[in-house]
Amino acid sequence: MPATSPKTVTAAPPAPAEPGLRTGSLGTADIAFFVVSAAAPLTVMAGVAPLAIALGGIGAPAGYLLAGLTLAVFAIGFTAMSRHVTGGGAFYAYITQGLGRPAGIGAALLAMIGYNGMEIGVYGLLGSATQDTVHALFGADIPWLPVSLxxxxxxxxxxxxxxxxxxxxxxxxxxxETGILVLLAAGVLLKGGAHGLSLASFAPGNVLVPGTAAVLAFAFAAFTGFESTVIYRREARDPDRTVPRATYIAVAFLGLFYAFTVWIAIQSFGDARVVKEAGSNPADLFFTAITTFVGGWAADVMHVLIVTSVIASLLAFHNAINRYGLALADEGVLPRSFGRIHPRHGSPYMAGLAQSALGAVVVLVFWAAGLDPYAQLLLWVNTPGMLGLMALQLLAAIAVPFFFRRITHQEGVLRTVVAPVAATLLLGAAIALVISHIDLFTGASPLANAVMVAVAPAVFVLGFPLAHRLKRTRPEVYEQFGQS
Structure with missing residues (x-):
């Protein structure tokens, strides 16, 4: 009987790996760019800082420094916790591990509402800013809706x-966008300001005035989104070092740059004149200053760069929202399709598509209702988003000491107790300031303001019955929530 040769068994080819985020793509500077771009420094300075000067006087620059110091204190505990919580859920993961799953689920809802509110409302600003730029440069009037779409x-x-x-x-x-403000600063410094350079903005008598409360409210709002550094942890190079560095760099840059730029604006008119100018025509304050000290061409460039500043802010918030959507899809809370990652680009493209579709719906609803892109779409959608993100910062600060009490660690008491408790008190005061001056942000009726203020706490509280339902109907998802 002839010998039979053994059958050759061919191993099945390995299944192709699921596409994932581009790990190791972002350095410290890259993450800092995302965070600072979300804050839109040029738009904040040209559009909001004149109001801060009008209300708070020449001591307004100090308000931005105080806000920056408060958020630096928050960052101490926040970044310490970032070394121990390594998933992509950012705020809600921190709050879950410090305060429990029901609070974490409420925080996840709040994060989605907050970041979407901050981004979608800005499409109204994009439309109105582009209208203003085209009118200023060419004298033409264009509709805002096509620009936003x-x-x-x-x-x-x-x-x-x-x-x-x-x-x-x-x-x-x-x-x-920062370059045009630096150009303005150079012109003012080289020419010695309107009547010589003065440091009176930082004198206690000019800082400790009733209007400083309003300045602080504007200043805290100007930092919104800085905490999104941790969202990019999975895509960062050496995240234990990169994320904290980017956080501190972003806070320090924004605080110092805002304060310096507001001081420059004051010097361009002089201490005695600037408050009147800011109160009578706030929209033109920076354009008048740069025309006087640099030239009309620079004012034209500034008009264009305000539009690109808004675009940069939109893209930064859009990327943050996409990664929150991806994290919640990975948790099993959002549909799995939201967690799909593009095989070539490594981007959470389905979450991005859903977010853009939501943005389009909101923009079209406001347009169909005949509402103003700035006074309604921006302010009415942006303000609840801003309060939502500030509330998340407060909850994260509260969560830090509770988290470190439950684990074995080698972090010092300054980072795990002292700084988070101080940040809790300071952020609570900041939220109270914003709420007490909410009419400055919205220009709306008392009823509309009450609704906007109520959105963040209502969304957070909604997380508790949803957590109970998730625990009852999908216990495996509930048990794993926020634990990555």
Whole structure:
């Protein structure tokens, strides 16, 4: 009987790996660009700082320094915890592990409402800012809706592409918008201001005035989104070092740059004149200053760069929202389709598509209702988002000491107790200031303001019955929530 040769068994090829985020793509500077771009420094300075000067007087620069110091204190405990909580859920994961799953689920809802509110409302600003720019440069009037819809498409594409593409684009836009403010500063400093340079803005008698409360409210709002550094942890190089560094750099840059730029604006008119100018025509304050000290061409460039500043802010918030959507899909809370990652670009493209679709719906609803892109779409949608993110900062600060009490660690008491408790008190005071001056942010009726203030706590509280339902119907998802 002839010998039979043994059958050759061919191993099945390994299943292709699931596409994932581009790990190791972002350095400290890249993450800092995302955070600072979200704050939109040029837009905040040209659009909001004149109001802070009008209300708080020449001591307004100190308000931005105080806000920056408060958030630096918050960052001490926040970044200490970031070394121990390594998932992509950022705020809600921190709050879950410090305060429990029901609070964490409420925080997840609050994060989605907060970041979406901060981003979608800004499409109204994009439309109105572009209208103003086209009118200033060409004397033409254009409708705002097509601009906002084109912006939605551009931002969707930026989020669809790889994260390093977004970082490079934001780097260019951020350098441009800060560059025009540096140019203004150089012109003012070289010419010695309107009547010589003065440090009276930092004198206690000019800082400790009733209007400083309003300045602080504007100042805290100007930092919104700085904490999103931790959202990019999975895409960062050496995240234990990169994320804390980017957080501190972002806070320090924004605090110092805001204070310096507001001081420059004051010097361009002089201490005696600037409050009157800011009160009578706040929208033109920075344009008048740069025309006087640099030239009319620089004012034209500033008009254009305000539009690109808004685009940079939109893209930064869009990328943050996408990663929250991805994290919640990975948790099993959102549909799994939201967690799909593009095989080529490494981007959470389905979460981005859903977010852009939501933005388009909101924009179209406001347009169909005949509402103003700035006074209604921006302010009515942005304000609840801002309060939501500030509430998340407060909850995260509260969560830090509770988290470190439950684990074995080698962090010092300053980082785990003293700084978080101080941050809790300071952030609580900041939220109270914003709420007490909410009419300055919205220009709306008392009833509308009450509704906007109520959104954040209502959304957070809604998380508790949803957590109970999740625990009863999907216990495996509930048990794993926020634990990655």
């Amino acid at each position: 084109i912006g939605l498409a551009v931002i969707w594409y930026g989020g669809f592409r790889s994260i390093d593409f977004g970082a490079k684009l934001l780097g260019v836009l951020l350098v441009a």
